[in-house]
Amino acid sequence: MIWSGLFEHWSKRRSCAIRTGVITVGLVAGMALSGAYAQVSQPVFPSARGEQCVEPVDVMRRDHFEFLKHQRDKTVHEGIRTPRHSLAGCIDCHADKDAQGRFVPVNAKGQFCQSCHVYAAVKIDCFSCHAARPSERVSQSP
């Protein structure tokens, strides 16, 4: 009886040790993974021209496509071409210039639209039809 009791005690300790080991390995792996996540850098993009966006930044981050979609229907079907919430308005402020002073498309690598959409893994289809550089009116202004 004594021996069997000792054996039982030993086997319990052993399974406990295995469990602890598994948990430890899991924790270490988890920490390593979370470390890997921390290494995914936040999107970096050129700063916009102009003083302020048409909406607060957190609102724009969450709902910009709703604004764009609403404005697009108003523009195409009703002819309302106000710049607020228009795609052209976004591009006019957010397009960056290269070293030669030429506008870079907003969907080029590292630019405003592309950098965030790559980070969020969302494909943007706007620029297969729409101009990704500012309108001629803005391009000609200094």
Place this chain on the structure above:
Amino acid sequence: MDMKDSSPASARRTFFTQASAGVALLALAPGVRLVDLALARVQDEPASATQRWGLLVDVDRCVSGCDACVSACDTEHGLDGNERPQTDAQWIRKVDLVDNNTEHQLSLPVMCQHCEEPPCVDVCPTGASFRRADGIVLVDKHTCIGCRYCMMACPYKARSFIHEDLTGQKTHAPRGKGTVESCTLCVHRVDRGESPACVEACTDAGHEALVFGDINDRNDPLATQLAETTTRELRADLKLNTAVRYRGL
């Protein structure tokens, strides 16, 4: 007013009197005008059914061999072809006609006729093809699936399909592969209170064969000319009530 007094001071006084009367007539209060400007619309107001934009083509003034309207349209909307006439987009084309009996020759531009009863809108399965309140027939390319029913339905062959990927589109003229497009009557210019590019080019070329305006406004030069002269619709038998009319055809 003393009509005999022809001194500069008097002339200036007369000018100011007339000018102030004119200003009083035009602006009673901010935003309230007795005489509305014919073309301008407030930027945040939707297009209204009180207007119907139209075009008069004077075939007698249209010159054979001149393609000022076509090239102006191509430049305005960035319709750079791929040197493939069978498939390149064509929003406006010049058509030359010869009467076989008399050998009388005619040349005229043909584009979307902006019908009141557009067959392209009837057949569109997604509602992408639509007629704006002010009569301009357009394609909402966000909902166009590229089925090309409208191209088959249009009696004027006014629509084109974009077969290839495009780059370098203009901000005011978004265009993309897999969608159908046609003359927009330069809707972006009309919304700014300007005439379409083809009309401007024709006037600049000295032909003045194209007149743009509001068919519903009796004081508009277009409506006046339509009222005074005999004009024709292309394929009037279809009873589409087109906004583009031809004189001398």
